[in-house]
Amino acid sequence: MSELAFLTIAEASRLIAGRKLSPVELTEAYLGRIAALDSQLDSFVTLTAERARAEAKQAETAIMSAGPRGPLHGIPYCLKDIFDTAGIRTTAMSKLLADNVPVRDSACQEKLAAAGGILLGKNATWEFAHGGPSWDILFPPARNPWDRTCSPAGSSSGSAAAVAAGFAPATLGSDTGGSIRGPAAACGIAGLKPTYGLVSRRGVLPNCFSHDHAGPLAWTAEDVAILLQAIAGHDAEDPASADVSIPDYASALTGDVEGLVIGVPERWLDDEMPLSAPTRAAFEAALEVFRGLGAKVRPVTLPPLQQFDDCKRTIAVVELFTIHGKDLRTRPELFGASLRYRIIAGGLVRAEEYLLAMRLRTDLARSLQSVLSTVDLLMLPTSEPAGKLAPVPPASLFTRPSFTTPFNVGGNPALSICSGFNDAKLPFSLQIVGRLFDDATVLRAGDAYEKATPWRSMRPVL
């Protein structure tokens, strides 16, 4: 059963298409692992086992009679618990939404269901995808399957932990400052923040409207591409949705990166937030893999990291307060302390200051696109390997720089993949950033790297 649970989407899809694997068998493999092992990780907050069994049976019948309708037909998946699911509670891990049962699916859930996917359940998140980890909210925080004393990072914590642990091959998360890429990095999987506007956020509880992205997490970049294909596309009900043509992401995965020019923001890595020696070494080794595949690597200069953080966080604290102001005024005790601290002062920021940050975003986004016009991709670590799972001073949100936030400010596609393991067997990460709406090149590079390295053959042991 465990062998089935560690199939990638691409592998399982081929077996299903060849009628060598039943969606029922695959679904039972995941449900069995979740029942036996998720008490170690708390990666799920709601399990939809009976619904999954019914959907698996329907998929099996349909595939037996007419073949699969696409690569996700019969493939189980889960969703971060901020994606609306009709008839299934969607809590954002918050006491404020303990009894929230949406009446309509999010756009992403509609698309995955239409593709024939099988919903296993909803994953743990930091409260409202922002404040955490927390022990004073609706559910306990998820843990890292590589080391259960370590953090899976956030906010899509349970999503990344579930995929790494072999509880599901696919999940969706959200990313406002790094909430897909950080957990993907900590848990050693692939996670993509697509270009802003590529994937509809309709029906996804907001963190910060102007920086929110929905996106896929899976074991490999290839699987992420399969998921992106299913969820990308224009949605008139999301005001930020982009009306662009969607390429064939799978066919972009040629394995060929020869001639690609990779920019490295050396000043960020050397001076602004210096890497630890092991992380630096892992990053250099990853760049060497790309050189070996024929890519060129050169340094680039980007605006200071802190300007990106100040810009995004100023905008975010105001938008968060706007979203949660009514509850802060009337029932502040229902927030987790971590989230409340991070948003409580948003009402004191003046409109002029919010617009100063918005003006800065214009400059930063333009400068990022300007630099990306001189290279094909940017590469840098997503983060240092996972730290211990412990309360984090809430003030750190305002003081700790981030390698992920700049690409929320710019809206660029950014993929985190696993780039090895440290002495404690915790994953290193590589972040690959592309030009706007060139998610395909980002995925091509990630896929080429994964196929040139041994890291996808290693799984955590529970």
Next chain:
Amino acid sequence: MMREFGDWSGALPGTMASALQSSSATGEARAMTEPITDDDILRLARLAGLDLPAAYRAELIEAYGHVRAMVARLPGGRPHGDEPAHVFVPAVFQPRRP
């Protein structure tokens, strides 16, 4: 830790670089560096409709200190025509044709 840098803007268009390098010690941001008392913060909170129970006031005061420092670093002194990043695109709200 974060620190100040010299000229990083060589690769960027001139007007963009000058805007990004505007010092936080100029323009609108300067007002944010003046001292503020706890009572001032609580008064601002009340003006924002946030009349918090006593248990949360220390939290608000500490958090606002971080927010204020962050806002004070935003470059000011901009030309009148500098548009913020969000613009209204009316076509987005046009009803879809059946």
